[in-house]
Amino acid sequence: MNPIAKLFQSAKVFTWDFMLVLVNTFTPNLKSGEVVAQGHPGYKGKWPDYQPPKDGDSRCACPALNALANHGILPRDGKNISFKEMGRVVNESYNFAPSFCFFVPNYSANFMNKNYSKDTFDLAELSQHNAIEHDASLTREDTHFNADQSKPHIPFVEELLSYATGKDSEGRALLTADDIARYSAKRRADSQANNPEFSLETIHKFFSSSNNSTMLRIFGGRVDDLRTMLVEERIPEGWESVCQARKGLTMASFNRTAMTVEKATTKFLAKKD
Ligand code: HEM
Structure with a gap:
């Protein structure tokens, strides 16, 4: 995407986000137990079965995304995930706004040189050093000491x-x-x-x-x-x-x-x- 188109896209996302701020300001909060909507995994706190990753499964430096794969909300093997799917389940499971859930997966598609709408990725690809992943994390050793950011x-x-x-x-x-x-x-x-x-x-x-x-x-x-x-x-x-x-x-x-x-x-x- 050329820089002007990127600028327009960011302006659109920030405007959308601002609209969501207004809706949040003028509408009542969700009820306890109903932050995850009915029909979705995690409704009333009932999360699907947890299974830690097996050999060969793909995991990344993000605990929250790994957890979604460990519960089978993202594919359990952590592979062939579409950027839209990642955004959708982050919105449904953690209640991040849809603006964030477009912006961050789209940013990820860009640093992977992939197409946001058509391509898929494996979780491990999110750990590209100095893309989003960085030194001095709170839950991972620096890449210099441990190239495996999955745990x-x-x-x-x-x-x-x-x-x-x-x-x-x-x-x-x-x-x-x-x-x-x-x-x-x-x-x-x-x-x-x-x-x-x-x-x-x-x-x-x-x-x-x-x-x-x-x-x-x-x-x-x-x-x-x-x-x-x-x-x-x-x-x-x-x-x-x-x-x-x-x-x-x-x-x-x-x-x-x-x-x-x-x-x-x-x-x-x-x-x-
Ligand atoms: C929307 C898609 C998301 C992407 C692409 C993403 C990506 C990442 C990446 C690459 C890291 C590693 C950063 C580092 O080097 O420390 C990370 C860390 C982290 N993320 Fe995510 N993340 C996403 C959503 C979330 C959500 C929804 C949560 C919380 C509910 C979350 C919580 C965390 C936490 C707690 C860390 C650990 C920070 C640390 O070790 O210092 N992330 N994320």
Whole structure:
């Protein structure tokens, strides 16, 4: 796609997203238990059978997409997925707005040099280094240390969860935006110090804080749920997205959280110097 067409496409997506913000503002939230619509996997918290990946299955650096394959919502082998299918199931399962669910799969098709409407991909292709995947992740070792981005590095996940300082009304542990930012700053400092190939361009800082913000905006920072998602890449029984907005989590709303997390990460990094 030429740069002018790309610009028009982005303008269309941002306008669409803004419309969804308006609908979310003026319509009531979805009811608890009905964030996943009737007839779809996960309705009233009933998720299809979980099976961890088998040898030869394709998985990627994204815990949330791997979980969809582990539950058979995406193909269990993680292969031959269309970009539209990925967007559709992310919308239906996690309640991200359809604007986000077009934008990110379309961005993925572009970096893979594939056609969004016609081509398919295997999950592993999403882990192309320095496309969306980047150094200093919270759940994966840097590519320099481990080229296989398909599995979580459990010591990082446990360390991240141990940073939780929040509590919900029933006393259960919660990760706050500052907790996540503090751990992200630690990962960035450690990677920079130890990885001779370390890089984190501005766009990857933004992807890093966006991915990290899903833990707040979709999982509500709940440590128990995040442990299941990040360690086993499994959706907890009875779980639903904490985003109950009728049209889902818009890019406008999500990006505000990502900016807050990125600013806090930069602040904690500066304190380390
Ligand atoms: C819409 C399609 C999506 C694509 C193409 C995608 C892609 C990716 C990629 C490539 C990474 C690796 C980034 C890194 O190097 O750390 C990643 C990480 C992550 N994603 Fe996704 N993702 C998508 C949707 C989601 C959704 C819906 C959620 C949450 C419900 C989510 C949560 C996460 C989390 C928690 C990480 C881990 C961050 C880390 O290890 O630092 N993603 N995603």
